[in-house]
Amino acid sequence: METTIGPLLSRLEDRFGDGDLELVDLAYQRAAKHHDGRLRHSGDPYITHPIEVASLAATAKADAATVCAALLHDLVATGYDLHVLHAEFGAEIAGLVASAMAVDPGRPMPCDRRVLLLKLFDRLHNMRTIEYLPRQKQRLKSLDTLGWFVPVARRLGLEPIAVELECLAHERLDPGPGFMTVRAASMVFPPSARSRYLREWSVQFAEVDTRRGAYILETLRGVPGMAVLLWRPHARVLIRKVLTPAFATRGRPWLVLAPSLAWLTYQMGRSSLADAFAFVLTIPPALSTLIIRIRIHLGLERKRDSESG
Structure with a gap:
C-alpha cells in the first residue's frame, strides 16, 4: 500500500x-x-x-x-x-x-x-480493511455502518459509496444458520423486494443474541402476508397486460362469450322458452355494460357522459 x-x-x-x-x-x-x-x-x-x-x-x-x-x-x-x-x-x-x-x-x-x-x-477505508479487527468489533462496526454511514452517503447523493459500505458491512454480519430457512422462504417475494428484505433481516438476525429461533419463526409467520402485499402491485400490472388486448375493442370479448351464451340459451330453451327469453333479455346487456366498464377502467374507452360534455 x-x-x-x-x-x-x-x-x-x-x-x-x-x-x-x-x-x-x-x-x-x-x-x-x-x-x-x-x-x-x-x-x-x-x-x-x-x-x-x-x-x-x-x-x-x-x-x-x-x-x-x-x-x-x-x-x-x-x-x-x-x-x-x-x-x-x-x-x-x-x-x-x-x-x-x-x-x-x-x-x-x-x-x-x-x-x-x-x-x-x-x-470506507476502515471497512475495506475490517477483516483485521476482532470478530466482535467487525460486527459492531458493520451494524454502525449500516445504521448511520450508509444513510448519510445516500443523503449526500453518494450511491456508489453507500452500496460499497452496505456490501462490506453485510459480508461481516453473521445472521446464523437459521437464516438459510428465511432465505428459502423469501423466494415467494418479487425479486426486487427479496434482496432488500434479506439485507434488512440479516442485520436484524445479527443483532439478536438470544431467542434467535423464536425470531426466525415469527419472521416465517409473516412471510405469506408480506408476499401477498408485495405481489399485489405486480398482479395489477399483469392483469392489465392480459386484459388490455382482450378488450381492445368491444367486439373481442363477445368472440369468446358468444359460443357459451348461445349454448346456455339453447339448453334453457329445451326446457323453457320463457327462461331462455328472459336470459337473452338480461344477461347479454349486463355483460355489455361490464365490458364497457372494464374498457373504461383500462383506459380504452371514455365515459359517455364526459364525451357528451
Whole structure:
C-alpha cells in the first residue's frame, strides 16, 4: 500500500495551485512524522490510512482544506494538539478536523458537507480493511455502518459509496444458520423486494443474541402476508397486460362469450322458452355494460357522459 504522498500530489496537480499543493505536502509531512512507528491491525504503517482517506477525498474532487484534513484527521490521537494544528494550518483545516472528531451518530449532523465526507471516507477505508479487527468489533462496526454511514452517503447523493459500505458491512454480519430457512422462504417475494428484505433481516438476525429461533419463526409467520402485499402491485400490472388486448375493442370479448351464451340459451330453451327469453333479455346487456366498464377502467374507452360534455 502506498506510503508516500507523490501519487496523490500528481493527481491534484491539475486542480490545485502551487500553494495548495505545498499545504497538502506539509500536512502529509506532519502526519508521517507523528504516525511514525504506528501500525494498523493489518501490520501496514499507519500513515497508509490517512493517505487512502485523502485519496478518496481527491477522487471526490474535494478542496485543498478537505484533503489536508483527511491527512491530519487522526493526528490528535498521537498527542498532536489542536491548537498547534490551528497555528500551522489555519482555522479552516483545524475546524474540519475538530468537527470530524466530534461527529457522533447520535447527535445532529454537521452542516458542513466536507465533515461528513471525511467521516464517510474514513469509514470506507476502515471497512475495506475490517477483516483485521476482532470478530466482535467487525460486527459492531458493520451494524454502525449500516445504521448511520450508509444513510448519510445516500443523503449526500453518494450511491456508489453507500452500496460499497452496505456490501462490506453485510459480508461481516453473521445472521446464523437459521437464516438459510428465511432465505428459502423469501423466494415467494418479487425479486426486487427479496434482496432488500434479506439485507434488512440479516442485520436484524445479527443483532439478536438470544431467542434467535423464536425470531426466525415469527419472521416465517409473516412471510405469506408480506408476499401477498408485495405481489399485489405486480398482479395489477399483469392483469392489465392480459386484459388490455382482450378488450381492445368491444367486439373481442363477445368472440369468446358468444359460443357459451348461445349454448346456455339453447339448453334453457329445451326446457323453457320463457327462461331462455328472459336470459337473452338480461344477461347479454349486463355483460355489455361490464365490458364497457372494464374498457373504461383500462383506459380504452371514455365515459359517455364526459364525451357528451
